[in-house]
Amino acid sequence: MAEHSPAKKLRNQVKGFLCDVSPIKDTKKPYFDAILQNEGEYSKVVAFRPEDHIHFHNAETSRSLVTLEDVVLKPSVESSRKLDVFYTHSSKMSCVRDLGEASQNSLSARPQCVQLSELLNLDTKSKRVNINAKIIQEVSKGNTVIWDGRYLPKTEYTVADSTGYISLTVWCEHNITVGEWYNITNVSVRKFRGKTSLTTTKNTQMVNITSQGTAVAVKVPTETIKCDIIGANIKNIFICPRSHTLKDVTLSSPTVYCFSCNTHYKSSAIIRKISGHLDLKPETGNVVEANIEDEVLRSVLTVEPAASREDIIQSLIALPPMQITVRQNIVVKMEDVPQEAEIKSEAELHVKVEPEEESTDFYSLPDHGILISSQDRKRKSTD
Structure with missing residues (x-):
């Protein structure tokens, strides 16, 4: 405030x-x-x-x-x-x-639809426009603290029409299908460091429409690599039920006070989000630094309420080499490395192979007590 x-x-x-x-x-x-x-x-x-x-x-x-x-x-x-x-x-x-x-904006916040090439080639002031565009690709998904202290979902897409493509940031929860065309009204046009982009406002509406023709071909570079997590740094963000960020939170206390809401909340009602960056070492090449958001991190780690920041960092570094997908320096997916298996035809098999008894000895990662990796979950499910 x-x-x-x-x-x-x-x-x-x-x-x-x-x-x-x-x-x-x-x-x-x-x-x-x-x-x-x-x-x-x-x-x-x-x-x-x-x-x-x-x-x-x-x-x-x-x-x-x-x-x-x-x-x-x-x-x-x-x-x-x-x-x-x-x-x-x-x-x-x-x-x-x-x-x-006044004549140009006679429709108030509903100006006429414009082509993306007009926005890209025009040194425009900030304004709101309508567009018809195809959702080409989801570039990144996460949450961000905005100017009033709220922590809101934020998804970045690449959208295109027949004349060009542009980045569209969509705030809050939404129902958008990649590959579909939409009439998008009341989006804000912004230019930052010479790059024009679009962002939704509280008045933005997105309506699915029929195809408007062939959109220009564009794809954001994506790389999937097998790499070892050699470094990690994360931060905890605590959110009140009305999406305000909180400071100096002690979850062991029965209540937490939100200055923005002027309300005391049960500690159990507070939402915990985790974000940070990883240092990734591929099998070949230099170390890559990439940001990671809560949703992707929790796909490989189960974070218990009592887990500390140090516990999470240690458990991330203790993970075995992973198959990690990076897009614009953001980790969008983390998976176990697929097991390679050589398949031979029966004609190539000269001896009868008897099935071996499955070993009960498994390599176990360091147990930090309050975090479970996806590797551990899979092993437990086979016991």
């Missing part, structure tokens, strides 16, 4: 388009927040005038260019944003509508 009484600073005026206007928060000292977009840059706005909440909401809905006057500006601590804007009790908001822009 932002501070309620920002120190006196030079008052300024800012312009842009409002989005992600939150509900009014905190009944004792009410405030709300929003994002201000302007020429590819994003600023967080914290407003302490609840009576203006309806004006912010209307400006977001109509996609009107707004001017915020007499605001306090501070450099943002978030790398994705340049400034934090404090809209205090002396601040004012006004809407500025250019006639040409």
